Amino acid sequence: MRFGVIAKGSGMIQPNMATMLCFITTDAAIDSKLLQKALSKVVATSFNMISIDGDMSTNDMVVVMANGAAGNAPIVEGSEDYAKFLEALDKLCKELAQEIADDGEGATKFLTVHVTGTKTFADAKTIAMSVAKSPLVKTAFFGADPNWGRVICAVGYAGVPMNHKDVVVKFGDIPVYAHGVGAEYDAEALAKVMEQHDITISIDMGQGEEEATVWTCDFSYEYVKINGEYHT
Amino acid sequence: MRFGVIAKGSGMIQPNMATMLCFITTDAAIDSKLLQKALSKVVATSFNMISIDGDMSTNDMVVVMANGAAGNAPIVEGSEDYAKFLEALDKLCKELAQEIADDGEGATKFLTVHVTGTKTFADAKTIAMSVAKSPLVKTAFFGADPNWGRVICAVGYAGVPMNHKDVVVKFGDIPVYAHGVGAEYDAEALAKVMEQHDITISIDMGQGEEEATVWTCDFSYEYVKINGEYHT
Numbered sequence: 001m002r003f004g005v006i007a008k009g010s011g012m013i014q015p016n017m018a019t020m021l022c023f024i025t026t027d028a029a030i031d032s033k034l035l036q037k038a039l040s041k042v043v044a045t046s047f048n049m050i051s052i053d054g055d056m057s058t059n060d061m062v063v064v065m066a067n068g069a070a071g072n073a074p075i076v077e078g079s080e081d082y083a084k085f086l087e088a089l090d091k092l093c094k095e096l097a098q099e100i101a102d103d104g105e106g107a108t109k110f111l112t113v114h115v116t117g118t119k120t121f122a123d124a125k126t127i128a129m130s131v132a133k134s135p136l137v138k139t140a141f142f143g144a145d146p147n148w149g150r151v152i153c154a155v156g157y158a159g160v161p162m163n164h165k166d167v168v169v170k171f172g173d174i175p176v177y178a179h180g181v182g183a184e185y186d187a188e189a190l191a192k193v194m195e196q197h198d199i200t201i202s203i204d205m206g207q208g209e210e211e212a213t214v215w216t217c218d219f220s221y222e223y224v225k226i227n228g229e230y231h232t
Numbered sequence: 233m234r235f236g237v238i239a240k241g242s243g244m245i246q247p248n249m250a251t252m253l254c255f256i257t258t259d260a261a262i263d264s265k266l267l268q269k270a271l272s273k274v275v276a277t278s279f280n281m282i283s284i285d286g287d288m289s290t291n292d293m294v295v296v297m298a299n300g301a302a303g304n305a306p307i308v309e310g311s312e313d314y315a316k317f318l319e320a321l322d323k324l325c326k327e328l329a330q331e332i333a334d335d336g337e338g339a340t341k342f343l344t345v346h347v348t349g350t351k352t353f354a355d356a357k358t359i360a361m362s363v364a365k366s367p368l369v370k371t372a373f374f375g376a377d378p379n380w381g382r383v384i385c386a387v388g389y390a391g392v393p394m395n396h397k398d399v400v401v402k403f404g405d406i407p408v409y410a411h412g413v414g415a416e417y418d419a420e421a422l423a424k425v426m427e428q429h430d431i432t433i434s435i436d437m438g439q440g441e442e443e444a445t446v447w448t449c450d451f452s453y454e455y456v457k458i459n460g461e462y463h464t
Contacts, residue, residue, distance in 0.1 A: 053367040056389040143460030228375030
């Protein structure tokens with residue numbers, strides 16, 4: 001069983017808007033209703049978990065088509081084959097979603113915002129999206145500035161009830177904020193993390209067992225150039 | 233009866249966050265409960281209607297203090313004096329709010345987003361904020377690009393039910409989008425509007441009698457510089 005995939009990232013395809021397009025094909029035998037169900041499931045934790053600039057395009061789309069050429073017995077819900085299919089589709093969609101965030105307009109950094117310890121997935125996603133969409137967070141990472149104040153600020157205004165004394169924030173593996181105060185950290189080691197292209201912002205909310213991951217990029221001069229000067 | 237006012241706009245006061253502070257004084261005799269009521273009323277259509285970059289500060293504040301030195305009879309609710317007091321306070325707060333938006337970090341344009349024709353004030357505010365916070369709209373105005381596609385896109389994803397055929401968008405006095413299609417406009421006249429420092433984006437939703445106005449600024453290289461490079 002194989003997959004084919006074509007995705008167009010978040011550059012400009014027309015002067016008026018950014019678009020994300022993704023076409024997935026597979027030779028698996030699987031009926032269209034179950035295929036759509038599988039796609040909807042994995043999209044919730046892949047393509048719906050990225051943000052370039054918070055601007056939702058009018059024509060983002062992900063489609064999947066299956067032709068059955070693999071010759072497998074049709075995949076049915078609840079089977080081991082379906083579990084495998086779902087796992088493969090999920091892996092594929094996450095990889096593509098991450099590549100699209102990494103390829104964001106003007107991006108110089110690929111940021112993974114991993115929120116843990118919430119009561120629900122929705123809470124974790126709301127917090128992660130709030131951090132991922134903050135222009136102050138995105139410009140700080142562009143400037144390689146370990147500005148945890150901006151991260152905590154975006155966590156705070158996300159709208160999920162919280163106690164700042166329960167929260168721990170890490171950049172890479174290094175705690176920068178813990179339980180109400182800035183953590184003591186090795187400034188040189190942290191500077192090395194901030195210079196990397198791939199940086200994970202981990203936020204533990206200390207209020208539950210759920211989690212969510214959002215992928216985004218930084219906000220650069222090039223983003224302003226691409227979107228402010230392309231028409232001149 | 234006089235007012236005194238001190239406000240600090242949206243530059244950086246501490247490296248970690250932007251803040252807005254506003255202290256208003258008046259010599260009017262008015263009790264604190266009614267004064268707070270008056271302030272809350274006018275703040276809803278002045279300071280709560282501005283956005284620089286969508287990042288809410290941890291310590292925005294507006295306070296008003298009255299010492300009664302004007303020697304007027306204490307202002308009571310429902311009186312003509314209260315109406316006058318409210319009008320003066322409202323005018324003052326709107327002016328200050330506009331100045332703060334105009335003074336936004338790196339701003340080169342002062343943008344007024346005026347949404348009319350909605351069923352509620354809340355709907356109009358939601359739509360106006362969606363447009364005012366859109367990085368794509370803000371970079372387009374930085375580039376003096378009359379990109380109505382980005383405005384309509386932000387109207388669409390604001391979440392208020394709409395029919396695009398009811399909507400009319402103007403930049404300054406010039407219709408750029410009307411009832412589902414781009415309007416025919418004099419490109420030279422529109423270019424003149426886009427070159428101005430103060431630009432009004434008018435959006436008529438065609439679904440009711442309510443309206444709201446949000447003030448914001450554009451998104452420039454300087455914004456990225458101020459927020460990405462200040463620490464180096």
